[in-house]
Amino acid sequence: MDFEITLLSNGFGAEVTGLDLSQTLSYDDFEIVRRVWFEAGVVVFRDQNLTPEHQVAFSRRFGPLIIHVLDQFQQPGQPEILLISNKKREDGTGVGFEEAGRYWHSDLSYVEKPAFGSLLYAVEIPPEGGDTMFADMRRALKTLPDETLLRITGRRGRHSYTRNFEDNEYLNSGRPAITSNQLSRIPGSTHPMVRTLTDSNDQALYVNPGFTYAIEDMDESESKALLSELFAHCTRPELIYTHKWKPRDLLCWDNRSVMHHATRFDPTHTRHMRRTTIEGDLPV
Numbered sequence: 100m101d102f103e104i105t106l107l108s109n110g111f112g113a114e115v116t117g118l119d120l121s122q123t124l125s126y127d128d129f130e131i132v133r134r135v136w137f138e139a140g141v142v143v144f145r146d147q148n149l150t151p152e153h154q155v156a157f158s159r160r161f162g163p164l165i166i167h168v169l170d171q172f173q174q175p176g177q178p179e180i181l182l183i184s185n186k187k188r189e190d191g192t193g194v195g196f197e198e199a200g201r202y203w204h205s206d207l208s209y210v211e212k213p214a215f216g217s218l219l220y221a222v223e224i225p226p227e228g229g230d231t232m233f234a235d236m237r238r239a240l241k242t243l244p245d246e247t248l249l250r251i252t253g254r255r256g257r258h259s260y261t262r263n264f265e266d267n268e269y270l271n272s273g274r275p276a277i278t279s280n281q282l283s284r285i286p287g288s289t290h291p292m293v294r295t296l297t298d299s300n301d302q303a304l305y306v307n308p309g310f311t312y313a314i315e316d317m318d319e320s321e322s323k324a325l326l327s328e329l330f331a332h333c334t335r336p337e338l339i340y341t342h343k344w345k346p347r348d349l350l351c352w353d354n355r356s357v358m359h360h361a362t363r364f365d366p367t368h369t370r371h372m373r374r375t376t377i378e379g380d381l382p383v
């Protein structure tokens with residue numbers, strides 16, 4: 100298939116046009132797509148007409164899919180799809196996870212084998228707002244002052260789905276209730292703060308404000324101060340790409356090398372998205 104690849108901004112991210120992902124890609128085209136995604140960190144495929152089945156089939160070619168713990172927000176009949184949506188049912192309940200990810204995070208960093216990739220398809224978007232921001236964590240690592248790099252090398256971060264939300268009203272607002280059964284499935288995890296991407300040997304900073312709450316074997320106040328310094332460093336404007344959605348975009352990101360942040364919009368408009376999430380390796 101003939102298609103075009105252009106770079107997005109701030110040295111990362113790519114846009115692909117002219118590819119129809121509702122069709123099964125040839126081995127060669129799929130390998131190009133995989134390479135572009137891994138290298139760029141974020142890739143957007145424009146003008147896709149994807150049913151939930153197409154999205155699941157394309158996503159599965161990258162690896163096994165994760166069924167999100169918030170199972171009340173699944174696409175009916177398609178448990179691998181998490182709906183991120185402010186649409187309501189007749190009884191007023193939400194069909195999807197309305198306030199998903201409105202803070203910097205890397206998907207599922209609180210589990211032992213965090214998500215490698217996430218694919219988000221725009222079914223309906225508001226006329227403005229509701230952008231998704233990405234931070235380039237490979238460049239964040241490369242641009243760290245030497246002294247800070249020394250302090251984190253060989254260290255592990257502690258990640259949890261709930262810890263940072265417990266006393267932070269901003270993070271906590273709009274979070275759906277989680278049952279004790281769901282919580283028991285995500286007890287938290289620790290991961291290297293500098294992560295190696297096994298396919299390329301690139302390294303990335305692997306901490307995020309949503310889920311990283313402490314540094315293992317470090318005094319609590321020192322750990323908090325160091326994490327705040329790291330979070331401020333990696334969210335500087337020159338490390339960020341902001342995705343302005345168009346209908347039928349399929350946006351894919353590599354959670355090992357970028358973190359992301361959904362932004363607000365006027366809730367009288369609809370934003371309805373479908374997410375698939377690919378299982379990753381044990382971070383090294």
Ligand code: SIN
Pocket residue numbers: 183199200201217219229230231359360361362372374
């Ligand atoms: C997420 O997966 O964190 C949500 C991203 C978005 O809705 O833009």
